[in-house]
Amino acid sequence: MAHIERVDLNLLAPLAALLEERHVSNAAAVAGMSQPAMSRALQRLRDALGDELLVRTPRGYRLTPRAERIQRRLRAVLPRLEGLFAPEEFDPAGAAEAFRVAGTDYTRVFAPAVFQRVFRESPRSTLHFRTWHDAIYEDLDRGVVDLVFFAGAEPLVALHTERLFGDRFVCVLSADHPLAELPGITLDAYLDATHVVIGTTDERQTAIEHRLEHLGARRRAGLTVPYHSLAAHSVLGTRLILTLPARLLAEQPPDAGLRVLPAPREIRRLDYLMAWHPRLDGDLGQRWLRDTVRAVTAELPEAAM
Template sequence: MTHLGRVDLNLLMPLAALLQERHVSRAAQRVNLSQPAMSRALQRLREAFGDELLVRGPGGYELTPRGERIQRQLATVLPTLDSLFSDADFAPAAAAESFRLVGTDYSARILGPPLFQRLFQQSPRSTVNFQAWHDRVFDDLARGRTDVVFFGATPPPALHSEELFQDHFVCLMSADHPLSARPRLELDDYVRCSHVMVTVAEGDQVAIDRQLQALGTARTVSLTVPYHTAAPFALPGTQLVATLPWRIVARHAEGPALRAVPAPAEIRDMTYSMSWHSRLDDDPAQRWLRETIRSVAATVQTFGEPYSPATGA
């Protein structure tokens, strides 16, 4: 208690913001302080810990080893303190929470509409920030900048993840493509095609290209696009093939100009999951958010009929 008695607990939130943002102005905005007030808080924190905590490096501020240890400890301490001083129950109708979600256009299109409707029907004063997928998404999750991530491949084991539903892949192509009448594409024919790649993460369409890598092969990519929903528009009148989840094809690619053919048997179904950091396990608002997502995902599972090569639908 001797050490705790010397610490101003009002500095905990500025401390967390400084260690996460590594930038005085952004940290000040995060906790609604002026920049001079945040600078004074940083000086007081340095004196309290007897450490610089943040030092200037070539690319901006970097954490000292002590700062890194404190940041890891705060990830556990702050949620515990928050639950200590907050009500145990969460009342969505009266709450004004800010939920931060990240996913590709697949999740925004397939999960988004029913999820947003459910969230705002039950918690009309809350806000939702649905951000586009990017390569730092799991780092943001670890740093507390994101609440839930939707992902169609294997997430890092350090996160808590839960399967929401599965989807299978089809190859979408122009109706006059030489392979459009096949009941299913064989892998050899598939890799020889000219492909449209949806660049999901690290320049790959992860759910497809990592499976091909495991098989010791690769496909020829002639066009890359950032969105699943953009791929079908590039196909009519070309020799391009887009490998897409069936739910996207069913909702975006109807019409006589395109044909959907089942992907090679070697390309397994996609397991679509949500992931979150363990520090959010016991937060009442976050538990409600995840339960709402589960409930909506259960309705998504029943969408549409399986692809039938006989009917092409």
């Protein structure tokens, strides 16, 4: 790097034009420069390279031996440099990207459609869906995963986040639960009950716990499970209350042994987001993946709030 640091790389284009045209005026026209500017560039090149490069003869300018060697190298190097600095393009049909995403099992409301669209439009690419865990944001920060889907408080690490869609929380109870016949559950009744908690992070259902903490309240966990799918049938014949997003229930047939009530209005709304590291902002493959997720989630029916 010691030699290249002594040279103004802006001289590469004038150098290539001078060596090809072997004429200052013609080279200036090719490079889009004035003739005096090209003459100054030639002098700077001579000083930097320690060679005359172009020598006047009765038949016009001739290249010096070193200039001929430089020209041969430039013909090989310049197309590569042009490709290096040219705008990138991304063709999903021919791309072979390895996408790494993560989320809880709630993503089943949209992830299968994302997978189908990815493989339809980019059949050579691969997708690896990682299990959600407490250090998932650190994985994103370290580059272990590319994109995560989540609900609740935004991560503390410096990530870019974007809301994908909304949902609403509902409460699932056994049909013989004392609250099952009510039109809804008040916050006081909710806090007096015992709950099934879907422990996504630190064995907490963060989208709910953060909302309750903001209100200065806590709920009592009687059962903690890692998956929404496992929780749905855990309340039958118990006094437990399960709180989960309504879209999950829309995918399964109603159960006569269960009752579904609106959650307390203080925790009813749910925003679902995706997050990625800022270093992936400009990556064309990652931008295409995020656009694919946006397109799929935009087609979801709006959840009543």
